[in-house]
Amino acid sequence: MTIYFIQAVIYLLAAVIAVPLAKKLGxxxxxxxxxxxxxxGPIAGLVGQETTTIQHFAEFGVVMMLFLVGLELEPKMLWQxxxxxxxxxxxxxxxxxxxxxxxxxxxxxxxxVALAIGLIFSLSSTAIVLQTFNEKGLTKTEGGQNAFSVLLxxxxxxxxxxxxLPLLALPELMQAAESMKDAAAHHEELSLVADLPGWxxxxxxxxSIGGVILLGHWGSQPLFRYVxxxxxxxxxxATALLLVVGIAALxxxxxxxxxxxxxxxxxxxxxxxxxxxxxxxxxxxxxxxxGLFFITVGAGVDFGIFADSWLFILTATLVVMLxxxxxxxxxxxxxxxxxxxxxxxxxxxxxxxxxxxxxxSFTVQQHVLPTPLAAQLQLVVAxxxxxxxxLFILYQQVILPRYQxxxxxxxxxxxxxxxxVVIAGSGRFGQIVNRLLLANDVETVVLDLEVSxxxxxxxxxxKSYFGDATRPELLHTAGIESAxxxxxAIDNRDEAVELTKYVRHSFPKVKILAxxxxxxxxxxxxxxxxxxxxAETFHSALExxxxxxxxxxxxxxxxxxxxxxxxxxxxxxxxxxYQQWLKGSEGERFxxxxxxLFIQLQSGIQQAMKNDxxxxxxKHERGWTPPPxxxxxxxxx
Amino acid sequence: MNKSKILxxxxxxxQRRSEVNRPMFDTASKxxxxxxxxxxxxxxxxxxxINREQQRLLDHDLIIFQFPFYWYSTPSILKxxxxxxxxxxxxxxxxxTALQGKRMLCALTAGGSEKAYRADGYNHxxxxxxxxxxxxTANMIGMDYLPPFALFGSRTAVEEGRLSAHLECWQAxxxxxxxxxxxxEDLAALNVLNDGLSHLSITTHG
Numbered sequence: 001m002t003i004y005f006i007q008a009v010i011y012l013l014a015a016v017i018a019v020p021l022a023k024k025l026g027x028x029x030x031x032x033x034x035x036x037x038x039x040x041g042p043i044a045g046l047v048g049q050e051t052t053t054i055q056h057f058a059e060f061g062v063v064m065m066l067f068l069v070g071l072e073l074e075p076k077m078l079w080q081x082x083x084x085x086x087x088x089x090x091x092x093x094x095x096x097x098x099x100x101x102x103x104x105x106x107x108x109x110x111x112x113v114a115l116a117i118g119l120i121f122s123l124s125s126t127a128i129v130l131q132t133f134n135e136k137g138l139t140k141t142e143g144g145q146n147a148f149s150v151l152l153x154x155x156x157x158x159x160x161x162x163x164x165l166p167l168l169a170l171p172e173l174m175q176a177a178e179s180m181k182d183a184a185a186h187h188e189e190l191s192l193v194a195d196l197p198g199w200x201x202x203x204x205x206x207x208s209i210g211g212v213i214l215l216g217h218w219g220s221q222p223l224f225r226y227v228x229x230x231x232x233x234x235x236x237x238a239t240a241l242l243l244v245v246g247i248a249a250l251x252x253x254x255x256x257x258x259x260x261x262x263x264x265x266x267x268x269x270x271x272x273x274x275x276x277x278x279x280x281x282x283x284x285x286x287x288x289x290x291g292l293f294f295i296t297v298g299a300g301v302d303f304g305i306f307a308d309s310w311l312f313i314l315t316a317t318l319v320v321m322l323x324x325x326x327x328x329x330x331x332x333x334x335x336x337x338x339x340x341x342x343x344x345x346x347x348x349x350x351x352x353x354x355x356x357x358x359x360x361s362f363t364v365q366q367h368v369l370p371t372p373l374a375a376q377l378q379l380v381v382a383x384x385x386x387x388x389x390x391l392f393i394l395y396q397q398v399i400l401p402r403y404q405x406x407x408x409x410x411x412x413x414x415x416x417x418x419x420x421v422v423i424a425g426s427g428r429f430g431q432i433v434n435r436l437l438l439a440n441d442v443e444t445v446v447l448d449l450e451v452s453x454x455x456x457x458x459x460x461x462x463k464s465y466f467g468d469a470t471r472p473e474l475l476h477t478a479g480i481e482s483a484x485x486x487x488x489a490i491d492n493r494d495e496a497v498e499l500t501k502y503v504r505h506s507f508p509k510v511k512i513l514a515x516x517x518x519x520x521x522x523x524x525x526x527x528x529x530x531x532x533x534x535a536e537t538f539h540s541a542l543e544x545x546x547x548x549x550x551x552x553x554x555x556x557x558x559x560x561x562x563x564x565x566x567x568x569x570x571x572x573x574x575x576x577x578y579q580q581w582l583k584g585s586e587g588e589r590f591x592x593x594x595x596x597l598f599i600q601l602q603s604g605i606q607q608a609m610k611n612d613x614x615x616x617x618x619k620h621e622r623g624w625t626p627p628p629x630x631x632x633x634x635x636x637x
Numbered sequence: 638m639n640k641s642k643i644l645x646x647x648x649x650x651x652q653r654r655s656e657v658n659r660p661m662f663d664t665a666s667k668x669x670x671x672x673x674x675x676x677x678x679x680x681x682x683x684x685x686x687i688n689r690e691q692q693r694l695l696d697h698d699l700i701i702f703q704f705p706f707y708w709y710s711t712p713s714i715l716k717x718x719x720x721x722x723x724x725x726x727x728x729x730x731x732x733x734t735a736l737q738g739k740r741m742l743c744a745l746t747a748g749g750s751e752k753a754y755r756a757d758g759y760n761h762x763x764x765x766x767x768x769x770x771x772x773x774t775a776n777m778i779g780m781d782y783l784p785p786f787a788l789f790g791s792r793t794a795v796e797e798g799r800l801s802a803h804l805e806c807w808q809a810x811x812x813x814x815x816x817x818x819x820x821x822e823d824l825a826a827l828n829v830l831n832d833g834l835s836h837l838s839i840t841t842h843g
Contacts, residue, residue, distance in 0.1 A: 564684045627725040634730060 010047060011054075014040045015291055025111045028135055030128045031389035033291050037298020047299050057359075060248070061289025062127055062354060064282055065246050066259045069130065069148075069371050070266020071275055078267060089153020090333055092349075100320065104502065112168040116368045117377065119161050120360060121320050125353030127290055128388050136396065137482065144345030146337055150328075150349055152263075158355050159257050166366045194428050201255075208254045212247055212261060216268030224274040225451055228466055240281040275448065276383065276465045280473035281318045284380050288628070301382055305375050313504035313505060314374060317383045325350040326597040340395075340403035347391040347399075351384040380430065408562050421443060423487040424469035424499065426457055429536060430489030430516050434462065445478045449490075470495045472502065480507055488514040488530070497524045504529030542566065566605055573601040641740070641815050643671045644697035648704040648715040650677055657746050657788060658793045665703075668808075670815045672697065683717050687837055690722040691735070696700070698700055699740045699814055700780070703773070705791070706747040709760075709767045719774065728778040733787060737779030740821075742769055742814070744807070746791035754789070766822050766830050781821055786830040806834070814838035 014036035022032025027534040101118030104399055105111060129151060132138075139472055220243070227239045244262055251261030259334045306313060328346040332338075337345055363369045369377070402553060421437055423430050426448040437444050446464035457464050467474045469490060480486065486503055491494050500512050515529040516522030521535045542563055549559045577597050647662045648788075649655055656793075666673040680686070694700065704711050726733050745764075753760045754767070764787055765772075774802065775782035786807070794800050810830065813819060821834040830837075 564682070568684075627730055631725065632732050 007047065010040055011292065011295060011456070014295065019291070026393065027363065028132055028389045028392060029291070030294055031386070033294030034298040034386055034389075037295035038301055039298075040295070041299025042301050042303045045508065051184070051296045051299045053100075055293065058289050058293035058296055059354070059358070060258075061291075061293050063248050063259045063262050064244055064286035065127060065130065065290060065395075067262035067266040068279055068282060068286060069152075069277055072269075073267050074270040077266055081152075084146060084149040084335070085153050085277050088331055089150040089157075091331055092150050092327060093122045093154060093157050096324055099323055099327065103319065103323075110170070111168060113373070115163060116168055116363050118354050118600070119165070120363070120381075121324070121352050122376065123154045123158070123353045123355045123359070124324070125150060125351050125388065126155060126384055127293065128385055129348050129355050129511075131290060132392050136392065138344065138348075140339060140482075141344060142337060143341035146332070146341070146345050147348050154353070154355070155257075155259055155263070159260060161359065162257075162362065164366055168363075169367045170370075176284065201313050204254050205256065208250055208256070209261075209264065212250070212373070216265050220272060220274075221268060222592065223276075224272070228277075228451055236277065237281045237538040240278050241285070243278075243535055244282060250450070256615050264578065273451075273464065275468050276445070276474055276477045276586050277467040279477035280467070280471070282316050283473060283477060288291055292335075297357070297382055297385060299352070301379065302375065306379055309376055313379050313383065316377075317379045317387070320352060320380060321350040321384055321621055322385065340400050344395055344398045344544075347395050350391060351388040352381040353385070353539050356381040364475055419510070420479055420483045421485045421487060422469075422475065422480055422483045423447070423489065424464040425489035425491060425515075426453060426462075426464045427489065427491060430487065431457065431462070433487050433489065434464075438462065447474065449479060470499050470502075472506070475503070479512060486510050486512045488512055488525075493517055493524075495522075500525055500528035500530050519577075520581075526578060528581065538570075569601070569605050573597070573604065616618060638721060639817070640670065641697065641698040641699075641817055642733065643699045643815060644693055644813065645671050645673045645701045645703055646676055646715070646718065647674060648702070648712045648718075650675075650712050655705075655792050657800060657803065658703065660804055662703060662745070664804055664808055665811060668811060668815075673809065674675075674772065678717060680714065683714060685714075685718055685721050687721050687724070690718065691724075691727055694722070694736060694739070697739070701742045701744055703744040704763070706767075707724045710770070723774070723778060734779065738779045740783060741771070741775045742783040743771060743783055743785040744787075746788045746794075748792050753790040762792045762834075763828050766813070781825075783821075783824060784827040784830045784833070789811075796839065806831070806839075809839040810834070810837060813839055 015033060018039070019032035020038035023029055036507040041048075041051065058455035089594050097115070099118070100121045101111075101114040104114035104117045109117070129147060131149070133139045133144050139148075224236075224239065235439050243265065245300060247261045247265045248258035251258045269278065269620050272278070323348045328349055329342060330341040332345045333444065357378065360369070360374050360381070364371055365373045420443045423434050423437075423444050423446045426434060426446045427450075430446065430448075433444050434444055445460075446457075447467045448464050449466070449468050450455075451466055454464050454466055465478070467478075469475060469478075472491075478505065488496050488499060490499070496514060500514060503510055503512055511532070512530040513532045514525045514534075516525055516533050516535045518537075524532050524533050546559050550556055550560065554562075580597050645662070645665050647658070648757075649658045649662075649731075652659050662673060662675065665671050674693070693789045702711065702715055704715055706770055710716070723729065723732075724733070728734050747754065747764060749758075749760055752758050754762065754764045756762070760767075763786055772782045788794060788799075788803050790797075790799075792805065819833075819836050824830065824833045827833045
């Protein structure tokens, strides 16, 4: 037991020290993890053999990441992406494989080995690229979107590759392994489908995929609702984990990629009301596991092999990256991806990826590649992953500024991109706000804690999500970082104030528009940093008051003017009242001065209303006033 | 000669669809000697702040109304602005001398061609004639009225590639008006200001 604690301490400590440092230096978290791994692995020798075991475990982070990626992708979007997926992604895999295999052939490798190498290096690193896109806010760019389609296609392509590679086995390696075969037979992976005939296998596959889809579509909603109604957060976390791990297990059992299975489940659940809650629950696990995965990559670097054949490894890395970037740039040109996006697309995907490791160990097991070559190639994969964060830095520091310069020179680019709006609370207040915004094509993310409320909204075809907006993780998955506004309409007045403080502090760029219950609450919100506050009853009460005046035969236009005057005076004196309120002590805020001011406010309004507008031009109320009778005498002499 | 401080009052109720006026307004907004006010943005419910508007008038030497020509007049907020801001005792009447000696200009876009705004065209009157209520208002409050700066056929200006030339001209006119590079008498009688660019000793920018 002790040894596990010590190992955990080493890994965690390395991450805690290296990652913030790397981020501070602008290198990104991925490079931080990798460097931490190198330090505790080959340099300090603190960790050893267990890294491979841990790596297999940490690969589950990739599975979780694909689940989260799926959650962001509705089936409709996936369908819209089909051209880019097959065209861009398919061509990338195909052309890169062919070219790299050709180079290997020239280097006098047998064609089977050459093809295996080509396949391995055609893949890029989903983990590094998506993580970095997220961190640097590049996900929504055109380059980022296209890179994502290619990554997705690659992840799908891994499945046929795993099927194809055993066919490339080298006879001499097979023979060498023959003697060990008996022993190996006992270590066959647990599988449901190993002994099934072809048709039954196909049926099992269809049944499991269909099962995931059906369950995700119809089964998940009642399950989540049931769990959510228990109000126990950790059980919801457990349910989310159960879902992901369960699907991964099922997929492994039937011999499919767990990553692809969970991705599929994610896509199915992308329409679910519980999407953001799921995301925020899985996110921390994914982050930790991915980090662990990167550390093991760093720790797995074998300096012995590197010292022996550093020239080959360096050249191979450079050749692979240049070639991949070249192919990507060519495809980008073909598919009309331009300017900075073309650079982003080409540079971001130039590395080999974590599936490269998986395929490498798989090919060695299947006697496709000789072990020494595989060990060297493993270093090539790792090195190219090391270089990727540097390419991102190159993109952000050198390439992007140039294009931004160009863009700035263009005149009249006035239509700014509209940000999203996060609406916390979709009760009687938030829902109206949401409807107005939706009707004007503003993208909103609505969060509410009441499952029944979400159901009600769903009945009128308005989408909202289950979740507690006061929890930072949930706000995060709702996209608070990239949102321009937060509309605060939750029912708990103290939590509203707390949330305002938190968002103001953590995301100073997000404007907070808050609903207040009364004057005191509005001041609390203002003090906490809300940019705009409206008391929930003020405007409707004013409207009702105006209707009362109209019923009493005031002229409707005059009523409108009185209302405007009332509003104006109210707004003007509000500042004074707020200052007074600030001075008052906790709990005694409605002190004497404040009360006096409030009385003043009321009499000021009365005064303004009493002034007949034709008579005097008082400060508070002026409108269209006829000049005095006989004023033309001045002009006619 | 002293430089003129310019107040640009812009009235356009449908800026999403604006093709000419919005770029004109944006161009003017970038000039540091111009206070550019989007009236519909500042008073979306037409509750014009009279004090603020009067103070603005006092702070500037040249007032420009910029608008698309609607029913031979200004969009309604500019009329509301006149009704409220040009008060008795401030702009006219007893002691109403606050605006005397300042200048007024209308910068507008008209859908019809220049030919339509003639006695023999389908609009029967020139654009200057149609703007006479504003011209007389200027007279009444003691302001010098410049002939309007107009773009005709504005609905097809973008398609016909006339926008950028118009914007350059607009920019040059604003500079000239700011620098007072002209004699008022040379311009006063023109139908549109665009006919008098040579009198404005315009230096082109860009």
